[in-house]
Amino acid sequence: MKSSNVTRVPHLVGEAERWARQGHRGGVLWFTGLPAAGKKTIAYGLEKRLFESGFDVFAFDSARIRAGLCSDLGFSRNDRRENIRRAGELAAVMARSGVVVIAAFISPFEADRATVRKAAANYHEVYFDVPANVCETRDDQGRYARARAGALADFTGVSAPYERPEAPEVTLDAVNLGVEQCVAQLAAYVERHFRSSEP
């Protein structure tokens, strides 16, 4: 912290009380993978599925955050780092409030993902294991083609690197599994890991 002229008052509502009331703990499902791997589609599908199962759940993705919290940032290395750092802090605060947060971000760098892991309690990394050539067939906006033609700079998977996660909690085979199967697999994962009223 840059200054000491702030004071702290602790929360009077504990995590245990929040979890007991809602029947699950808060935490973060962090989706990482190449553009057009299916992260957003599965994020919002999973949000709906978990909501219907009674979870306090909220999904957000890079587009949403770049339109608000990170509207001052671009796609340079430094700006990407800061984008992920802020998104991670947002996810951490929401998880602290008891919500199951689903965050869909390309987040290509291991160091940046490590920052989020450190900031957020109960962090679960979900790696969308889909190679660039498959993503390109799903990219209905033609971004891969434009990037290959040199018309889109800093496009992850073509003109910018993606570092495969070293130790994700979940590696999702989103090549061979369909959307519904991916959602079902992750919903079952959340039921196993988040259904606890004990901090």
Place this chain on the structure above:
Amino acid sequence: MKSSNVTRVPHLVGEAERWARQGHRGGVLWFTGLPAAGKKTIAYGLEKRLFESGFDVFAFDSARIRAGLCSDLGFSRNDRRENIRRAGELAAVMARSGVVVIAAFISPFEADRATVRKAAANYHEVYFDVPANVCETRDDQGRYARARAGALADFTGVSAPYERPEAPEVTLDAVNLGVEQCVAQLAAYVERHFRSSEP
């Protein structure tokens, strides 16, 4: 937005469904006022009171945010502006998820508060109407005294300005009302304005 190489996927869980399930809408109670006016004490007291009344509620203050989301910022005019902007975006996202957000920030500038009002749906400004001489008697850390002695720069109310809100939704007489009375007044306000399952 600085780039167009992002795509949007809409939420599949609507606000109406969230509000119907929890029995209230999301929104922001933005506490503004001088240092040591009592914002944090009442924020966390109100959070507890509303939680016990069944609300999805979460409070945060500047100290928390400056330790995480805004850890790169200081107290210059530009940094204060950016601190409030990011806090407002955080509040806006949480309110969008259906939570009653209580945000306690000195937020001395009308222009900065206007930015938050614009970012957040269902924004309610609560002005802690406590003059500096009363705040100073509540300041158990002696910050007012240090600021008067010139040892604390950019301290709002002494060495930095505070612009009184032009049109707050609530003006709280936190001079003559005790903590419990302030909490009760604001809880009644939230019951009136947030108990709706219709967007």
